[in-house]
Amino acid sequence: MRPLAIIGIGQTPVDEHWNYSLRELAGFAALDALNDAGRANVDGIFVGNMLSGALSGQQHLGTLLADWLQQHQAEAVKIEAACGSGAAAFRAALMAVASGEMDSALAVGVEKMTEAGGSETTSALATAADADYEAGVGLSFVAINALVMQRYMHEYGWKHQDFATFSINAHANGARNPNARLQFKITPEQYAKEKMVASPINLLDASPVGDGAAAALIVPLEMAVGNPKAVHVLGAASATDSLAVHDRFDPLWLSAAALSAQKAYQMAGVTPKDINLFELHDAFSIMSALSLEACGFAERGQGPRFAIENDISPTGKLPICTQGGLKARGHPVGATGMYQIVEATAQLRGEGGANQVPDARIAMTQNIGGSGATILTHILGKSA
């Protein structure tokens, strides 16, 4: 693939943005990224979003954003891969620039969820799962993940409290991130006593919904030579698995994470040991464990042990979810993958703020659609 670089990033805080519409949220993040890059125009716009049709009565978001940005010369499209929509938009933008069809592309993830009622949102989120064979029998998205976590605890002998490290780390980082939805720390005691959502998943295992947008501007690497803000795209891959969890040979193994990570490592010429920080998809604590295992950081069934025995804080051995992750930064579903890209890029530029990872040179992001059905892995590198 033609070598590529990210030269501009932008984001809105993740919050209940009742004062801003979908197009404004996406527009603010996009303008931020363009301004950061010192650019006025862009050739292509790729918007990652999952729920705007259901929750805002608005499809056609690519052109909606191009219109709001007054970029009518640009081509524009919406990309959807459930909660993996953000990274899927990023990957589509990468391929568009790599193809030579355009010299710059804006990847934007946006979601506006908090104006809808809770049951409306739960129904809309269930469309990420198999409508006929999962949602159709009453399985909500959290219920599917609860079944996976229950099985994992049974198979490998873990207790609920063993997952506390993931949530505590995410909240500690979120407390230091001004863009995070939940800016407070939690204790092991709070984790133990939190309200149950779908056993064994309690509120502190589950990421909160939210409104927000994040964006990155991609150009060919040769157009970013000497640009101190440029971050290199070293590896990019996407893979799929069965949509329904019950169709998998092993429901506790994220084969699409393993495959996409393997491809991304190969493309980047790195191994897990080279990764300085990992923005993983902690929609539920169980997913953190499964991602660490599938990507080669932890032994199978030992994801919780990895988090307990290795420091996962920004100054630790493998920093994960450095700005709070889905758990504390928040999970505006179609935007999440782009928040991960923006946060990883900022870390590599030394702009991680209070959560800066010392000497961060190589960062990995992983965004998941459905219960592991679509998984995208990206590896970014510091320039020079």
Added chain:
Amino acid sequence: MRPLAIIGIGQTPVDEHWNYSLRELAGFAALDALNDAGRANVDGIFVGNMLSGALSGQQHLGTLLADWLQQHQAEAVKIEAACGSGAAAFRAALMAVASGEMDSALAVGVEKMTEAGGSETTSALATAADADYEAGVGLSFVAINALVMQRYMHEYGWKHQDFATFSINAHANGARNPNARLQFKITPEQYAKEKMVASPINLLDASPVGDGAAAALIVPLEMAVGNPKAVHVLGAASATDSLAVHDRFDPLWLSAAALSAQKAYQMAGVTPKDINLFELHDAFSIMSALSLEACGFAERGQGPRFAIENDISPTGKLPICTQGGLKARGHPVGATGMYQIVEATAQLRGEGGANQVPDARIAMTQNIGGSGATILTHILGKSA
């Protein structure tokens, strides 16, 4: 862009497919295309769809289809650009193969609309327009097009009956296409007396909804050398305009059609005179006129005259909508752009059946999202 070819095509009839689910429709067309190409596997799957979230409670269609096809090694994603979703999926697939990230990509358009109620479908279709400034004030999609047609008739002095040629040609071709939704001819008298939908648009100016899917397999041209089925992708472009029609300097000029056609002509090294057939987006008769004008076939305001004075039948001067177009083949919205690609490819392979265009060497397709907000133009060429 790396030269590309289409080596396999497939489609289902456009109909009320109450016996088949969304994944089956998409799967049938995809398998058809793979079988036509003699391939068992594919690297990437790009699904164009607009309404599955609203009408079938199912998002995440890229992976749904990869799963049904048992192509878990493939990456997959859904592409949405309202009624332009089909061609947008095709363009994303083209760029993915051109980028070198994959050596084969399946572009599939699918839509399942007829199980939903009429008002539900009308509401869902309105999400293609501007939710806040068009749909929000009660403008349905047909109403927006009716306002444009009314204005056009006023500005250029046309009567409703002057648009009859478009509908009569489409129905004559649809009557000879076994995959068409409406397989009957119509007369000028029927056109004149048809029931009104939104004045001046009557039922014979408007394309019918439907269920269906169409697919094409794309590979690098160098992998298709000597393949008699291969059709070359000569030109590909996408452009946008304001989402709301009232925001345009001239609501009677499809600037995104003009821009994308111009880019596609340039890439292909051809002019309108070289085009042997044109699959245009006749969602409403007025759109046929506006497309012909914006793409350089007719003078401004003279689209109806072009159709009246030039034979637009398959054996005519410029055959348009050779298999019935949206009007008679049917308009399963997110699938339409892929039906156009499949029909144009078949024509260039000499497989146009009773509607075969004699000596077809260069074909153009144009797919429109919203009321001209997103427009994709593709030019295909016969091999050797």
